[in-house]
Amino acid sequence: MTLLSAPVETVPIGRQRLSDLPRLAKRHPLVFIGGGLLTLLIVLALAAPLYAGDPLNMDPFKRLQPPSPEMWFGSDNLGRDVFARTMFGTRISLMVGLISAAYAAVGGLLIGILAGYSRAFDSVAMRVMDGLMSIPTILLAIALISLTGPGIGILIVAIAIPELPGVARLVRSVVLGVRERPYVEAAVCGGARLPKVLWRHILPSTIPPLMVQGANVCASAILTEAALSFLGVGVPPEIPSWGNMIASSRLYLAIAPLTIFAPGICLAVTVLAVNLLGDGLRDLFDPRAKRRR
Amino acid sequence: MLMHTTIANDVLLDVQNLETHFYGDESITRALGGISFQVKRGETLGVVGESGCGKSVTALSILRLLPKLTAKTVGGEIRFHGRDLLKLSEREMRGIRGNRIAMIFQEPMTSLNPVYTVGHQIAEAVQIHTKATKSEAMAKAQELLRLVRISDPERRVNNYPHEMSGGMRQRAMIAMALACSPELLIADEPTTALDVTIQAQILRLVVELKERTGTAVMFITHDLGVVAETCQRVIVMYAGRIVEQASVVDLFARPSHPYTQGLMRSVPDRRRGRQRRLPEIPGIVPSLREPIVGCSFAPRCPFAIDICREKTPILRDVVPGHGAACWRAEEVMGA
Amino acid sequence: MAAYILRRMVSAIAVMAMVGMFVFLLLRLAPGDPAAIIAGKSATAEMIAGIREKLGLNDPMPIQFIRWVRDMLGGDFGTSIFAGRPVLELIGQRLEPTLSLSMLTMIVSVTVGVSFGIVAAWRAGGLVDRMLSAFAALGFSVPVFVIGFFAIYWFAINLHWLPVQGYQPIGQGIGPWFDHLILPTLALSLGYIAFIARITRASMLEVLSEDYMRTAAAKGASSYAMLFHHALKNAGVPILTVVGLCFAYLISGVVITETVFNVPGIGRLTVDAINNRDYPIIQGVLILASGMYVLVNLAVDLGYTLIDPRIRY
Numbered sequence: 001m002t003l004l005s006a007p008v009e010t011v012p013i014g015r016q017r018l019s020d021l022p023r024l025a026k027r028h029p030l031v032f033i034g035g036g037l038l039t040l041l042i043v044l045a046l047a048a049p050l051y052a053g054d055p056l057n058m059d060p061f062k063r064l065q066p067p068s069p070e071m072w073f074g075s076d077n078l079g080r081d082v083f084a085r086t087m088f089g090t091r092i093s094l095m096v097g098l099i100s101a102a103y104a105a106v107g108g109l110l111i112g113i114l115a116g117y118s119r120a121f122d123s124v125a126m127r128v129m130d131g132l133m134s135i136p137t138i139l140l141a142i143a144l145i146s147l148t149g150p151g152i153g154i155l156i157v158a159i160a161i162p163e164l165p166g167v168a169r170l171v172r173s174v175v176l177g178v179r180e181r182p183y184v185e186a187a188v189c190g191g192a193r194l195p196k197v198l199w200r201h202i203l204p205s206t207i208p209p210l211m212v213q214g215a216n217v218c219a220s221a222i223l224t225e226a227a228l229s230f231l232g233v234g235v236p237p238e239i240p241s242w243g244n245m246i247a248s249s250r251l252y253l254a255i256a257p258l259t260i261f262a263p264g265i266c267l268a269v270t271v272l273a274v275n276l277l278g279d280g281l282r283d284l285f286d287p288r289a290k291r292r293r
Numbered sequence: 294m295l296m297h298t299t300i301a302n303d304v305l306l307d308v309q310n311l312e313t314h315f316y317g318d319e320s321i322t323r324a325l326g327g328i329s330f331q332v333k334r335g336e337t338l339g340v341v342g343e344s345g346c347g348k349s350v351t352a353l354s355i356l357r358l359l360p361k362l363t364a365k366t367v368g369g370e371i372r373f374h375g376r377d378l379l380k381l382s383e384r385e386m387r388g389i390r391g392n393r394i395a396m397i398f399q400e401p402m403t404s405l406n407p408v409y410t411v412g413h414q415i416a417e418a419v420q421i422h423t424k425a426t427k428s429e430a431m432a433k434a435q436e437l438l439r440l441v442r443i444s445d446p447e448r449r450v451n452n453y454p455h456e457m458s459g460g461m462r463q464r465a466m467i468a469m470a471l472a473c474s475p476e477l478l479i480a481d482e483p484t485t486a487l488d489v490t491i492q493a494q495i496l497r498l499v500v501e502l503k504e505r506t507g508t509a510v511m512f513i514t515h516d517l518g519v520v521a522e523t524c525q526r527v528i529v530m531y532a533g534r535i536v537e538q539a540s541v542v543d544l545f546a547r548p549s550h551p552y553t554q555g556l557m558r559s560v561p562d563r564r565r566g567r568q569r570r571l572p573e574i575p576g577i578v579p580s581l582r583e584p585i586v587g588c589s590f591a592p593r594c595p596f597a598i599d600i601c602r603e604k605t606p607i608l609r610d611v612v613p614g615h616g617a618a619c620w621r622a623e624e625v626m627g628a
Numbered sequence: 629m630a631a632y633i634l635r636r637m638v639s640a641i642a643v644m645a646m647v648g649m650f651v652f653l654l655l656r657l658a659p660g661d662p663a664a665i666i667a668g669k670s671a672t673a674e675m676i677a678g679i680r681e682k683l684g685l686n687d688p689m690p691i692q693f694i695r696w697v698r699d700m701l702g703g704d705f706g707t708s709i710f711a712g713r714p715v716l717e718l719i720g721q722r723l724e725p726t727l728s729l730s731m732l733t734m735i736v737s738v739t740v741g742v743s744f745g746i747v748a749a750w751r752a753g754g755l756v757d758r759m760l761s762a763f764a765a766l767g768f769s770v771p772v773f774v775i776g777f778f779a780i781y782w783f784a785i786n787l788h789w790l791p792v793q794g795y796q797p798i799g800q801g802i803g804p805w806f807d808h809l810i811l812p813t814l815a816l817s818l819g820y821i822a823f824i825a826r827i828t829r830a831s832m833l834e835v836l837s838e839d840y841m842r843t844a845a846a847k848g849a850s851s852y853a854m855l856f857h858h859a860l861k862n863a864g865v866p867i868l869t870v871v872g873l874c875f876a877y878l879i880s881g882v883v884i885t886e887t888v889f890n891v892p893g894i895g896r897l898t899v900d901a902i903n904n905r906d907y908p909i910i911q912g913v914l915i916l917a918s919g920m921y922v923l924v925n926l927a928v929d930l931g932y933t934l935i936d937p938r939i940r941y
Contacts, residue, residue: 127642131647134918134921135647135921139898227773233902246777253785265774268774271771276765387849390846392848398846406840407937408861408862417853421847421848466843
């Protein structure tokens, strides 16, 4: 069942000049579409205070208003500006997604490299990973969060932990593959110490597949955050996140559909951007995979 | 010309000006540049040439088994019993494949489906083209395995391909091809992937079965020795064209194309004793992506003169029944 | 073969022991006294001490763990704090909606996903193939609850074709039962369809270029026989693997779908349990879900041997 963690062959990428950009964009459109969309979202998120209104301001006299020049997406059941909340929601989604993905990537990298390096550690770590994998992502995150109650810190940890096994297995398979390569054996025969070999030769080989997997983890983390918030165990309810917005507006779907569709569509677009970037990176690092798909 | 018409009903397969192209991302490869040849009833025709010369493409073009997206037969006719196979519907074509024209492939290791038993796969060929029931077809499969000299066929019918050796798998492939007693059997390098001793056994089997069943065989190979042992007539291909065509005896006695001569010189020969090094044909096979001006062999040919680089020679009879596509065939033949 | 099954059983038990330990520690690691949590907010000190004694919380941890495991093996998953009833009984009451939704979703996902993938591979680069690429991109990116609300808004609120939410037991008639399940199944299936279709396509595409496919064509086999007889079985191992994965992780989607559509199943039970901090229920669901995962994995591995005669353990 290790279908998704097949080792990715790496192809060296030469130094690229700015003038090559159009050619690169044509050859790897996914990287540019995904990356561009993601950059746009990050800019929108960071600049939200400059152009969007106050996402927290309630106005009991303007509940569930239709879209208007003042409030582009109308208002929610507490009279808050849906557009402002959606734009500020981008910050939460991206922050939780990126930080969880970084945690999972670093943690998985450490576990994977150590497992590929030491047999003793490998057998223990992989059994623990099997155990973690056997608990469905959302349930595992829910269980972890139920220990402390909702909070952004525990949320990030709870989202990152279920992603660890995938990353760790991927890195381990790359390390085990690279260890057999002639140039690594040559380095070892040449008297280099294994830790140094790991650092110099093996770590660089793990970076490209790790970037692809990192994008996948990031997409999955954004989805998990939204799902957990929707279930009421994610981001604390007072913070405007997309999952929270959808959860608090669900009763008003018939009257004010935008209160749900605006954050819903933004969520889908964000995940799509990250997924496209991940697919594009995979094609970039493993051109053979592109032909196969 | 008169003689030609009198033997016409002996002709089983008549290929005229067959042209097949492969389409790449940015280029077109002219894999077959208009070839014409005939296979007569019951004869064994050898097709010789280096890899990439168009031997296998010819076979796949006849059966219309080329990959649909990347290859297309763009011109010519393939008359089988007088009907042009290129004009048949896909459904009519399916009735011919495996039934009246069958094929054996080069790689016995990968040419059998790994998830079905050998018996099942042979029985399938029987069931597609006859009204046999499953059990009748399985009985026929067992009989065919016995025909191709597989010992213990009662047990072997239930074997999966991975439980058999390469030679045995190729025998099973032959059994499958013979399932419906085809009139023409196309064997595409059937022995290349096998051990030398097994090669000899398979060759003997093909020759013997051919004699017993009377089927015509088109034997594709790069090995002139195999041709000498098995065939009556030979065509020699180079860069997507036929460069020489003759009876086996004639070809070995009087090779009339410089390429054929080069091929013969590069075959190790015990009679010539120990040689320091086998002579090889200098130069490389031309790319088929660009149109070739003149004779495609000219750049490598010791006989080449100006006309060879300007005009493409056509296949013409040097002596009756012995054709060569060379401007200087008469001189070459005497050389 | 028997030795392999035995070995797999042992490793399955090892995984379950790991999960068991994690789930056991969950209650012990929760901040505060487990007895106080179980007793509830309005409990007196004596009540808490009573519960402590009753649950054996004063005993050493390993003994508590062994007792807990032994109880579970005997079918005692503890008692819900909130409802005061055995966990297994509560789960049993909620089984029908969850099972209906899960089964329907798997049937739809596998049939639609596999056929979609086969057609896309057969006509690679064609219209269906490009549609699949676009559909897969969406299926992987739009979360279940967003699809769910879109479906409710469109088909239930605007067009009035189907009920907005809720569940009708199958005992009250197939019609209403099915009507209530259409939208939840649709919402839950899309992602799995995309996943299964994409793997099916990739796997089929690889098989279609194999030498034995050319052999089959040379025999005169029809397109149908080529695809479904010769190719599909060879492409089966990866397909079975993803179907297993989908099955194993179905519960995550079910939790969300049941919340969107107000289906009173195990998912809702779990969400309510979290909000009530009803740990015994959370523990029970976790154990059962991982048990399911381990069993599906085992079944998939054994299924491989049925598909591919080369796989022998």
